[in-house]
Amino acid sequence: MRTNLLDLLCKKSAISYIIFDSAFHVIEAKNVDLEKESDIRDFLWEIIGLEEPILTLKKHNTPIEIPMILRENCYYDLEIDSFKDKHTKNYYIAYMQKKSKYTKEYANVLREINKKTLIYDLSDEKKDSQYFKEINKHLITFHLDLDGFIIGVNDASIHFFNLEKGAFLNQHFSEFFQVQKSQNTETSNIFLAKNANKEDVFFHTETIPVANTEGKIKENIIIAQDITHLKKIKKELEYAQEHDALTGLANRRTFLKKIDTLTERENSFSVSFIDIDHFTIINEEYGAHAGDMLLKHLTDLLLEFKDPDDLLLRLNGDSFAIVFDPSKKREYIERVNKNLETLASKNPLHYNSEDVIQFTYTTLLMHFPQDAENAQDFLKKAQKAMERKKIDKKIL
């Protein structure tokens, strides 16, 4: 009677079971065609690799459950547990319950969902959506009342300032953002804010007024976009435009700006022009690299030589200039210029272990307003005077 009931239950619930010992030999099987003493793993591959967890089952007292195994086009759940017989010997039982036809239908529905999701994942629509998500992650949004007090913030704000949402509410917008520059419109501004690491970050902000159904403005939404990288690029470009890449000195463009400013503001000032002699020959004899090294070497010498408040510039290839601070007296400048003339002869370039490059340069001291009236005038007259000096020195 008991056996019949078990048979009935197993059939009704689509259950098969295998009882096996610690050597994985089959002791008894129900609804599975297995010989006694055969290795259960020859039939039930699923337990290969699980030997150790199975043998320690009695310690953990939790059966091993592996759901939804697909075998021969059917799904079944596997559960493995241990028990003791009346002689307290350990045995193990593997139950396999075949899933109903609805499980297969459910699996097919999941497959359809996954298929559609995969198509969407690879579509342009998904790429666009990710693109906008990426933008939104960096767009800080504040909701302000009409007096500028914060009534709402988005996740990007919380992340950027590393504060709880409550720390923003009812605070004035200016607690977090300092205005840098008002643009042409009242709704567009540049703000500076400190992030969670206390670093300065520039934001371009747009203010969007939100009206109620009667058309009355009830709040403002401020959308802030991090433009620090743009500021940095702009700064780098400005620097590159005004400096020489090889020596790092201010260039001809800066010279023109500086002289224009000085001629407008000062009654007098002086400029010393320095032109390396035979620079082309040095380049040809030792190569362009040696030429570059010579320019860098002279830059170092002049930077060390000049006063910190005087400005050293590289005007072009082999021409440098020192714009003396207007407060300097002429006698002092003339003495400095005299010392300048001997600087090169005392400091040749040690290009490598074999080559020591001796070099000279020609200097020319000019004064405003006697020698030139403006920046272009300075450059034009300096060039002519320099040529004359070089002819006299028999360099040209």
Next chain:
Amino acid sequence: MFSYKIVLIGNFGTGKTSLIRRFVENSFSEEYLSTIGVSISKKTIKNATVMIWDIEGHTEFKPIFKQYLLGAKGFIVVADLLRPESIEQIPQHIEFCHNVVQDAPVCIALNKSDMPHELTEDSLQKIKQSSPAIVEVLKTSAKSGDAVEELFLKLNETICEQIS
């Protein structure tokens, strides 16, 4: 002859089933039929029988069932070269595997290499260095068969060395 278990893990739709089918049956189908639950294949490599567990891929709504990983001697984490998020999730998958089987060797399959993709050599190196358990990172194609055998053989070699 000995037997051991390996598991292929990764996001859904990365080609785990296709890689197994290519390795075990040397076949490929363009039709996408996602695995629900788990199906187990058997393949003999030299003197070892490898039980290859093809488990349901990770989706946003359905995590991977931990029990499937129990008793594995090694893992193949599969990502799709056309879906960056599947590559970004490789470290999470490795961590998940190691929560169940500590320090088990892992091979990474960056699948669908037959399609134009944007993964640089630099990114590939970064993936390689992301865990000491990674024994190989390969760009595979279940469609063309590129590097598929190499992938399974490399993991088998590592596991056999560890067992012996």
